[in-house]
């Protein structure tokens with residue numbers, strides 16, 4: 777473990793201790809790393825659209841945590857109406873209509889909840905799918921943070 781990795785692990789422990797829960801800590805960590813331009817240094821894998829329209833998710837490592845930040849996404853008008861209610865859209869979207877917020881997952885924690893546990897919001901205009909937490913863990917096994925290799929095209 778390099779000094780930077782060790783610093784990051786300590787930073788994460790402190791962040792988790794002062795956050796109201798683990799999800800809040802993960803959200804803060806992701807936001808901070810992104811705002812500081814430091815996310816590439818801890819990235820271990822990326823998921824992108826097959827047709828290259830967007831980055832769908834970034835897997836990154838902080839201490840012993842494997843986190844996966846799924847980007848926010850827009851659903852087509854038809855799908856949006858069929859898959860959600862008006863009240864749900866008003867409550868949960870960024871624009872009150874069809875722009876859904878991203879989410880930062882703790883991938884090991886998710887994988888521990890069962891073999892079929894997955895991230896179900898791996899979405900762009902061309903792809904609407906999910907990725908198993910266990911597949912993410914397999915993809916980043918042995919990968920050094922900051923050296924993510926080729927992205928998975930969904």
Ligand SMILES: [Zn+2]
Nearest residue numbers: 825829900902
């Ligand atoms: Zn796409």
